[in-house]
Structures are given as C-alpha cells and as structure tokens.
Amino acid sequence: MTVTSYRQALHDALREELLRDEDVLLMGEEIGRFEGSYKITAGLLAEFGAKRVRDTPIAEEGFTGAAVGAAMLGLRPVVEIMTINFSLLALDQIVNHAAKIYGMFGGQARVPLVIRTPGGGGQQLGATHSQNVELYYAFVPGLKVVAPATPADAKALMLAAIRDDDPVLVLENLALYNTSGEVPDDLEPAEIGRAAVTRTGSDVTIVAYSRMAVVALEVAERLAAEGIDAEVVDLRSLRPLDRDTIIASVRKTNCAVVLEDDWLTYGIGAEIAATIGDGAFDWLDAPVRRVAMAEVPMPYAKSLELAALPSADDAAAAIRETVDAVARRR
Amino acid sequence: MPRTTTSRTRPRSAPTAPAADDAPSAAQELAFYRQMVFIRRFEERAARAYTEARIGGYCHLNLGEEATVTGLMSALRAEDYVFTNYREHGYALARGIAPERIMAELYGRSDGVSKGWGGSMHLFDLEARFMGGYGIVGGQLPLATGAALAIDYRGGDEAVVCLMGDGTTNIGAFHESLNLAAIWKLPIVYVIVNNGLGMGTTVEEASAEPELHRRAAAYRMASARVDGNDPIAVREAAATALASARAGAPFLLEAVSGRLKGHSVVDPARYRSREEVEAARAADPIAGYAARLLESARLSEQQIADAERDADRAVAAAVAFAEASPHPDPETLFDYTYATPVPNDSRRRPGEALFLAMPAASTAASVNGATA
Ligand SMILES: Cc1ncc(C[n+]2csc(CCOP(=O)(O)OP(=O)(O)O)c2C)c(N)n1
Ligand SMILES: [Mg+2]
Numbered sequence: 001m002t003v004t005s006y007r008q009a010l011h012d013a014l015r016e017e018l019l020r021d022e023d024v025l026l027m028g029e030e031i032g033r034f035e036g037s038y039k040i041t042a043g044l045l046a047e048f049g050a051k052r053v054r055d056t057p058i059a060e061e062g063f064t065g066a067a068v069g070a071a072m073l074g075l076r077p078v079v080e081i082m083t084i085n086f087s088l089l090a091l092d093q094i095v096n097h098a099a100k101i102y103g104m105f106g107g108q109a110r111v112p113l114v115i116r117t118p119g120g121g122g123q124q125l126g127a128t129h130s131q132n133v134e135l136y137y138a139f140v141p142g143l144k145v146v147a148p149a150t151p152a153d154a155k156a157l158m159l160a161a162i163r164d165d166d167p168v169l170v171l172e173n174l175a176l177y178n179t180s181g182e183v184p185d186d187l188e189p190a191e192i193g194r195a196a197v198t199r200t201g202s203d204v205t206i207v208a209y210s211r212m213a214v215v216a217l218e219v220a221e222r223l224a225a226e227g228i229d230a231e232v233v234d235l236r237s238l239r240p241l242d243r244d245t246i247i248a249s250v251r252k253t254n255c256a257v258v259l260e261d262d263w264l265t266y267g268i269g270a271e272i273a274a275t276i277g278d279g280a281f282d283w284l285d286a287p288v289r290r291v292a293m294a295e296v297p298m299p300y301a302k303s304l305e306l307a308a309l310p311s312a313d314d315a316a317a318a319i320r321e322t323v324d325a326v327a328r329r330r
Numbered sequence: 331m332p333r334t335t336t337s338r339t340r341p342r343s344a345p346t347a348p349a350a351d352d353a354p355s356a357a358q359e360l361a362f363y364r365q366m367v368f369i370r371r372f373e374e375r376a377a378r379a380y381t382e383a384r385i386g387g388y389c390h391l392n393l394g395e396e397a398t399v400t401g402l403m404s405a406l407r408a409e410d411y412v413f414t415n416y417r418e419h420g421y422a423l424a425r426g427i428a429p430e431r432i433m434a435e436l437y438g439r440s441d442g443v444s445k446g447w448g449g450s451m452h453l454f455d456l457e458a459r460f461m462g463g464y465g466i467v468g469g470q471l472p473l474a475t476g477a478a479l480a481i482d483y484r485g486g487d488e489a490v491v492c493l494m495g496d497g498t499t500n501i502g503a504f505h506e507s508l509n510l511a512a513i514w515k516l517p518i519v520y521v522i523v524n525n526g527l528g529m530g531t532t533v534e535e536a537s538a539e540p541e542l543h544r545r546a547a548a549y550r551m552a553s554a555r556v557d558g559n560d561p562i563a564v565r566e567a568a569a570t571a572l573a574s575a576r577a578g579a580p581f582l583l584e585a586v587s588g589r590l591k592g593h594s595v596v597d598p599a600r601y602r603s604r605e606e607v608e609a610a611r612a613a614d615p616i617a618g619y620a621a622r623l624l625e626s627a628r629l630s631e632q633q634i635a636d637a638e639r640d641a642d643r644a645v646a647a648a649v650a651f652a653e654a655s656p657h658p659d660p661e662t663l664f665d666y667t668y669a670t671p672v673p674n675d676s677r678r679r680p681g682e683a684l685f686l687a688m689p690a691a692s693t694a695a696s697v698n699g700a701t702a
Binding site for chain 2: 321
C-alpha cells in the first residue's frame with residue numbers, strides 16, 4: 001500500500017500500460033515537452049519517445065478522430081483532451097464514430113480508445129472552461145464513461161479503460177489531482193460498470209461521483225457527529241450505470257440525496273432520481289433531493305462562482321432536510 | 331475589386347488613423363512608444379496581482395507583443411470591430427477602453443468591462459466595438475467571420491479584425507472560416523499573432539506549413555507576413571490588409587514577434603531553452619523600438635522616463651479603481667441567463683429544493699409551491 005496523489009496514480013497507470021503493451025500510445029496537446037497541462041504525463045516523453053507520446057497540434061476533432069481510426073486497426077490510443085470543455089470540438093468524432101463503429105458495422109470493428117479529460121469548476125475559469133458536461137457522453141450507448149474519485153480508483157479504472165475493447169471516457173477532475181490516498185501496490189484493473197459503497201450507513205443514501213463523491217464522504221463524517229448515519233454510493237461509472245447498488249442502498253435507508261457538479265435539469269442526478277423512483281418507490285420516505293450547480297453560464301467573479309457551485313454546506317443542509325422529512329412521515 | 335453586396339451606404343466616420351503611406355510623425359512615434367510601455371506596465375502589474383491572488387483563473391499576457399498590438403490597433407477606424415482570443419488585455423487598452431475597467435474585470439469586480447462575469451479571458455466592450463476575448467482556441471474565428479457577414483449584408487464600410495495565435499491555425503475553425511470569408515468576399519482581416527509557441531509547442535512542431543500566412547493560398551486569399559516587433563511596419567501592413575478587406579478581399583496577416591514570459595502567468599516555461607528565452611529578450615520590441623528612435627534622436631531619455639512614469643501612474647490608478655470596485659452581488663447570479671425573460675427559468679440555488687417538502691402537520695396543504 002502506498003499513499004499516492006490522484007495525479008500520480010493516473011501517471012502510474014499510463015506508464016505501466018505503456019510498458020506492458022506496445023500498442024498503447026498517448027496523444028494530446030502539450031502532453032510531451034510541456035509534460036501535460038496538469039502534468040499527468042510528466043516524464044513519459046523522455047522515457048517512451050515521441051512515437052508513443054505524441055504531441056498534437058490544437059486540433060481536437062482531428063486527433064481524436066485519428067485516434068478512433070488508429071484504434072480500429074488495433075492500436076490502443078489514450079487521448080488526452082486538456083479539459084472536458086475542449087472535448088466539445090471532438091464531440092462529433094466521439095459520438096458519431098467512436099461510439100457507433102462497433103454496432104454500425106455489425107461488430108466487425110472495435111474501438112479500443114481511451115479519452116482522458118478533466119472536468120471541474122471552482123477555479124474561476126469562467127463560462128467556457130468550468131463545465132461538467134460528462135452527461136453528453138454518458139447519454140450515448142456504445143461509450144463507457146467512468147469517473148474515479150480516489151487515487152486507487154483513478155488507477156484501477158484507467159488500467160481497465162486501456163484494456164477495454166470499447167471506447168472509454170475517463171473523467172478526471174481538476175480539483176482532485178492534488179488529493180491523495182492509498183493505492184495497493186498490486187492493484188488490479190477495476191471492473192467498469194460497478195459502483196461502490198464507500199461508507200455504510202442506515203439513515204440516508206448519498207449518491208455522487210468524481211469530486212462530489214469525496215465531498216459526500218466529508219459531509220457524511222460531519223453529519224455522523226450530529227447523529228445522522230449516512231451511506232455513500234460512489235457511482236464510479238456513469239455508463240453503464242450500476243442501478244442495483246443504488247437501489248439496494250435506498251431500500252435500506254428509505255431516502256436519498258444526489259450530489260452532482262453539473263446542472264440539475266436533465267443532469268446525471270435526474271437519471272439517478274428516476275432510477276430510484278423506478279426501483280425503490282415503495283421504500284421511499286422522502287423525495288429524492290438533488291444538490292447541483294445553479295443553472296447559469298459560470299461567472300468568473302469569485303462571489304458569483306461560489307454562489308453557483310454546490311458546496312459541502314449545501315449538501316449537509318439538503319441531507320438534514322431529507323432526514324427531517326423522513327422523521328415527519330414516520 | 332468591387333464589393334458584391336447590397337451596398338446600402340452608411341455615413342462614414344473619419345478614420346482615426348492617418349493613411350498608412352504617410353510617414354509617421356514624431357508625435358505618432360512617441361505615442362506608439364508610450365502605448366507600448368503602458369501595455370507592458372499594465373501586464374506586469376496584472377502578473378503581480380495574479381500572484382497576490384487578486385486575479386484568479388487563467389491570465390495570459392501580451393508581454394513581447396506590444397508592438398503588434400499597438401501597430402494593429404492604430405490602423406483601425408473607430409467603427410471597425412475586433413475579435414480576439416484570451417490574450418487580449420493590450421488590444422482592449424489600445425482600443426481605448428478605460429484601463430480601470432479592464433483591471434476591474436481581471437479582479438472580477440462589478441465595474442469591470444464584463445461586470446466581473448468574464449475575467450481576463452473574456453473582455454468585451456460594445457462601445458469600443460471590442461467584440462470579445464474568447465477562451466476556446468479558434469472560437470472567435472467563425473464569430474468574426476459572421477460579424478463581417480453582417481457588415482457586408484448591410485452594405486456597411488466597417489471591417490473586422492480577428493486576432494489569433496499561431497497555434498490556432500491548426501484548428502478546423504481556422505480553415506472553415508477563411509474559406510467562408512473568401513467565397514463570400516467578406517470585409518475581414520485575420521491576424522495571426524505568431525509568438526512562436528502554442529503553449530509549449532513550437533510553430534515548426536505543430537504546423538506543416540510554418541510560414542503561416544501562406545496558408546491563405548489554399549483559399550486564394552491575399553496574405554502577408556510582417557515583423558511584429560516593429561509597430562510602424564505592423565501598422566502599414568494592417569492598413570493594406572484593411573483596405574483590401576473593405577474592398578471585399580479578405581486578408582490574412584501574420585505578425586511575427588516573441589513571447590517574453592510563460593504561456594500564462596502560472597507557467598514557468600521550463601520547456602524553453604536558455605538560448606530561446608535570451609533570443610526573445612534580445613528581440614524585445616520596446617527596447618528595440620526605443621533604441622532605434624534614440625539613435626536618430628527622435629526620442630529622448632526624458633521622454634522615456636516620462637512614458638514610464640505616466641504608465642506607472644495610470645496602472646496604479648487602474649489597480650486602485652479595481653480594488654475599490656465592489657464584488658458582484660450573489661443576488662445577481664441569475665441576471666444574465668436569458669436576454670428575453672421566460673417563464674420557468676431556473677433560479678434555484680445549488681442547495682435549494684425544487685419543491686417545498688410536505689409541511690410538518692401533514693394537512694394536505696398545497697405542495698405546488700415550487701421555489702422555481
Ligand atoms: C479548443 C481548445 N483547445 C485547447 C485549449 C487550451 N489552450 C489554451 S491556449 C492554447 C495555445 C494557443 O496557442 P496560440 O494559438 O499560439 O496562442 P498564444 O497562446 O500563443 O497566444 C491552448 C492549447 C483551448 N483553450 N481551446
Ligand atoms: Mg502562440
């Protein structure tokens with residue numbers, strides 16, 4: 001067991017896979033000489049050379065599409081898109097090709113592609129650079145979307161993504177890169193499509209992913225001191241979605257709060273709430289609450305950004321209100 | 331070439347700059363020098379404010395591009411439009427926007443040009459026809475092309491100047507935009523501000539045709555390359571390009587200069603060799619311009635000292651204004667989602683419930699009270 005940062009865990013996974021499989025190559029803007037905008041690929045150009053660690057021009061649509069094509073011939077490209085905001089320039093290639101090729105050609109060609117990209121607001125980057133649009137990808141059959149919250153998951157899910165024969169989008173998070181946690185030395189690839197109960201409890205289920213799964217644990221600890229025993233479900237995978245784990249938890253706690261860093265209307269939380277409505281209606285003692293970003297283009301000013309982002313306090317308040325509502329009903 | 335438009339003539343305002351073939355007067359040379367020094371000092375002060383955490387987000391500076399900024403903006407008429415990328419403080423200053431309001435925007439304050447909503451990357455001022463800094467690489471190109479379409483559509487005599495970096499010429503929007511402008515004969519000048527680098531990637535590494543202005547050939551568009559360290563040369567080249575654009579022949583201009591610091595304030599630029607950095611420093615456009623003017627006695631040590639003193643004062647005033655400007659009120663969070671009021675617009679705060687929970691003594695009272 002080693003204590004490692006989320007950033008280092010991602011780096012280690014990439015390095016191990018580059019060592020293990022000649023068909024793995026990295027592509028993206030500034031990943032080589034600049035060592036990556038967020039330094040995930042630091043040192044890899046020096047170690048593996050420019051054939052396997054490829055700096056690309058600023059051409060998201062072009063190089064992402066090229067990675068899809070290379071994957072069709074059996075390479076395993078790992079594309080870095082500097083932030084998820086810029087993935088919108090590659091949306092067409094990801095949605096219309098990466099996700100479709102296996103099905104559209106009757107299973108004749110596979111696309112073993114990984115797209116790594118961080119989301120996350122809260123850095124005063126303004127409207128175009130602070131979005132959490134993983135939903136756009138989680139919406140599309142044929143893509144797999146994973147969203148690790150811890151260093152161990154970052155590594156295990158990255159290993160799994162690279163070895164997977166389908167296109168996998170690995171959602172990283174700007175605010176998590178510097179967090180650290182234990183990573184087993186002999187870590188195996190994770191199974192994509194499985195959520196994890198990261199804290200057991202009996203009073204309320206908190207469902208979250210990525211940064212919000214970390215916030216969920218913090219809030220759960222805080223509420224424990226007030227006598228509220230929360231269970232935390234970290235989704236880990238947005239598509240496929242592990243509905244059974246969510247439902248099993250809610251059938252036990254009888255209420256749920258979803259924490260999400262995206263917009264509420266039509267967001268990931270909407271799917272979770274609908275799932276709970278389907279699978280745990282008779283067990284519910286309170287409406288499913290969602291804590292999510294204010295529905296505005298993200299402002300730059302700190303005072304406005306703070307008002308727009310869901311905070312741990314917002315989460316704690318929503319959970320308390322939900323537990324109170326349950327108490328009133330019983 | 332005659333413009334193939336529905337020429338509805340519009341009153342012209344007097345050009346703000348004299349025709350380019352006039353040799354620059356001593357007063358103009360001095361004004362250029364003073365503007366370059368002012369931009370330099372403004373940017374250095376912004377960098378300091380960033381390291382003091384007064385400015386957040388990303389902050390990209392025009393350090394090393396002052397001659398390009400000054401020369402280009404001086405060739406525009408007041409009614410022309412400017413679109414830029416996120417490295418745009420200097421252009422906004424040279425366009426005549428109050429430095430106080432620019433600094434306040436960097437500070438994220440309510441008196442900023444974008445009311446604190448945009449930050450360093452997103453300056454905007456309609457009065458100055460400064461149509462925005464944009465943070466998505468290449469994002470401004472289609473917009474600028476569309477602005478030129480609007481001018482052409484109305485038969486106006488304005489032109490659009492669309493700035494971009496060297497790295498931006500590799501994004502699809504560059505090619506799509508130039509092609510559109512060429513087939514529609516739009517009044518637009520695309521300007522590549524070639525500072526030699528994307529973030530850490532050199533032009534040679536990123537571009538199969540590193541003489542970037544030559545890419546215009548693919549669209550049968552006129553183009554030129556100019557020394558971006560010489561404000562007079564830039565101004566002349568820009569005037570030629572603008573005349574072409576106004577006549578319905580869009581133009582691609584490349585101004586070659588250098589980047590004196592990192593890609594943004596936080597980038598230590600360790601990927602650059604000492605020689606590269608020294609070469610950029612040796613080509614410092616302000617020092618070079620001053621040396622040339624001093625040599626021919628068209629600038630004095632006293633004028634240099636005055637320029638620096640005045641720049642420092644103006645920058646200090648901008649900082650004082652920004653510091654004193656109020657933070658935007660969180661109550662204004664929902665003020666700018668839609669221009670046209672619409673029922674059911676979400677005004678929910680992050681922690682707020684969509685609907686009120688059942689009241690305590692469940693009296694079956696209305697629960698339709700959406701908090702919206
Ligand atoms: C579509 C998109 N991809 C990537 C980025 C990240 N990025 C910001 S600036 C930049 C380099 C741009 O280089 P250049 O066009 O030469 O402009 P410069 O910064 O040198 O002025 C990159 C890659 C972005 N903002 N948008
Ligand atoms: Mg550049």
